[in-house]
Amino acid sequence: MRKFAMVASLSIFIAFLIAAAFLIHPFGYPPSEMDDYIIENTQNETGANNAVTAVVFDYRGFDTLGEATILFTAVTGVVMLFRRKKREK
Amino acid sequence: MSKIVRTMANILILFVLTFSLYIIMHGHLTPGGGFQGGAVFASGIALLIVAFGSDNIHKSLKEHHLSILESSGALIFIGLAFGGLATVFFYNFLVGSPIFGHIPPAGPNSGDLWTGGVIPFMNLAVGLKVLAGLSAILLVMALATTTMEVEE
Numbered sequence: 001m002r003k004f005a006m007v008a009s010l011s012i013f014i015a016f017l018i019a020a021a022f023l024i025h026p027f028g029y030p031p032s033e034m035d036d037y038i039i040e041n042t043q044n045e046t047g048a049n050n051a052v053t054a055v056v057f058d059y060r061g062f063d064t065l066g067e068a069t070i071l072f073t074a075v076t077g078v079v080m081l082f083r084r085k086k087r088e089k
Numbered sequence: 090m091s092k093i094v095r096t097m098a099n100i101l102i103l104f105v106l107t108f109s110l111y112i113i114m115h116g117h118l119t120p121g122g123g124f125q126g127g128a129v130f131a132s133g134i135a136l137l138i139v140a141f142g143s144d145n146i147h148k149s150l151k152e153h154h155l156s157i158l159e160s161s162g163a164l165i166f167i168g169l170a171f172g173g174l175a176t177v178f179f180y181n182f183l184v185g186s187p188i189f190g191h192i193p194p195a196g197p198n199s200g201d202l203w204t205g206g207v208i209p210f211m212n213l214a215v216g217l218k219v220l221a222g223l224s225a226i227l228l229v230m231a232l233a234t235t236t237m238e239v240e241e
Contacts, residue, residue: 047184047192048117048208049200056122057211061170061179064211067124068218072163075222079152082233 090140098140105133113216117205123212127219134224143231152232155225162218169207169214181206 025031038051038059046054056064112119113126138146173180183190183206191203202209 043193043195045184046181046206046208047190048205049193049198050117050119052120053117053122053205053208053212057117057208057215058179058181058206061211064215065167065170065179068163068166068215071219071222072159075156075159075225078226079156079229082229084232 090142094140098136102133102137105136106130109133109216109220113212114209115202116212116216117208118200118202123215123217124219126212127216127221127223130216130220131223131227135227138227138231143228143235146228147232150224150228152225152228155221155228158221159218159225162214162216162221165214166211166218169211172207181208183207183210 030036038055042048042051042054046058048054048058109126109129111126112121112129113123116122116126134146134150170179173182176182184192186206189203189205189207189209191201193200193204
């Protein structure tokens with residue numbers, strides 16, 4: 001029973017691998033149309049010449065909010081871990 | 090550290106901090122931005138801590154002041170994000186307005202600083218947040234190691 005389950009799962013996995021090998025995008029071809037849109041419209045929509053900053057702070061601003069929250073949590077943890085006890089005299 | 094290191098740190102800290110502020114302020118024109126510029130600023134603070142010792146730095150740079158700076162940076166960032174809520178969260182509502190609203194010509198050009206809408210303000214907020222946060226981490230860790238050495 002275990003052998004049968006192993007062979008079945010492995011064959012399904014290999015079938016998906018072969019399908020992916022035939023359906024994969026050609027090398028160097030972008031997987032979506034989003035990058036062409038961003039390159040063409042960044043300067044009109046955000047006014048920024050740096051497309052990477054436009055993506056980070058405008059198109060994907062919510063992601064940057066998450067990164068800032070991660071940093072905030074890290075700083076809170078480190079300051080809490082290394083807080084100094086008041087000397088009792 | 091020795092007098093040579095302290096003198097060189099005194100000279101170099103000016104350039105390091107100026108470069109970090111340049112990276113933060115020009116984030117919408119050149120590679121870089123708030124995160125990178127804040128990291129450069131924190132490395133300048135690390136240079137100061139190494140050269141002068143964390144106790145001397147702690148006389149003028151307290152970690153609760155840095156925490157207030159970091160929280161205010163986060164609040165400015167979220168406030169700017171809520172500012173575009175009339176259209177959608179994180180909408181760039183300053184493009185076309187008199188403040189930082191100049192739209193550059195299409196195609197590759199050097200651009201100017203007066204562009205980008207809310208992106209320069211967000212860069213400033215995130216830069217403030219990152220430089221205060223990383224400096225607080227460095228300062229607190231350096232202080233903890235020195236007190237451990239003293240107690241041993």
